């Protein structure tokens with residue numbers, strides 16, 4: 001729903017409340033305290049009254065919007081503005097769009113990022129998945145050159161491809177090597193700005209702020225978001241230290257970036273493209289990323305990536321708010 005539609009569909013707070021009610025209860029409101037369906041008519045303040053336990057409640061009682069003091073119309077506008085902005089917007093812009101105080105806009109935006117994180121938490125990945133880490137302030141991208149012609153055979157990786165033949169199909173693509181002059185310069189940024197991510201090829205992504213790039217942190221990402229069944233999943237990573245012991249818990253192929261970036265469909269290009277999006281969106285909106293809120297910013301990029309084909313991100317946010 002765009003802003004004009006929101007304005008037309010919800011001329012008063014009552015229409016907005018009814019819209020949220022649909023997603024929470026359908027036609028018949030139920031008491032969030034005792035479950036009773038014996039509910040009186042909506043009061044003037046738009047709250048209901050339970051005829052069994054005599055408590056009053058609103059559509060937001062015990063949901064993710066519990067205790068909000070803002071009109072639900074404002075929430076609908078915020079959902080509209082934020083789901084419309086593919087690359088995210090600033091709280092400042094939300095303040096202008098909604099005509100509310102900056103602090104309110106800022107709090108709403110973070111609340112909406114929390115809703116996005118709820119969906120992200122449920123993501124499970126399988127098939128061909130790529131994993132990598134990044135630092136948000138990385139100033140110079142890793143450099144890759146594409147080589148023409150057939151690459152010289154790399155027996156170690158040929159063996160890996162053979163091993164999974166018939167189970168996973170690596171779409172063969174470019175053969176890439178590091179640039180000769182492609183020195184990786186990442187600057188002296190704090191390691192606590194690291195983000196770890198896993199993506200399923202042509203599927204969803206998950207990413208979280210990590211304390212460091214150790215195996216323990218990497219394993220946690222895998223445990224929380226990746227199906228480890230050796231029948232279902234193969235993991236591709238570079239030779240990073242945190243990935244060394246992955247072989248013990250999941251099918252795992254290492255692409256040594258010191259030697260090459262892509263070979264017969266073995267690469268981590270999908271997660272690296274995602275890092276480029278993270279970089280652009282977070283740096284584009286926030287000149288100084290506060291470590292405390294980085295996880296929330298990342299959650300928004302993840303949610304938007306996973307909903308890139310969803311025509312109604314607005315409705316998805318309304319549903320999440322009513323959980």
Ligand SMILES: [Zn+2]
Nearest residue numbers: 031034050053
């Ligand atoms: Zn009740």
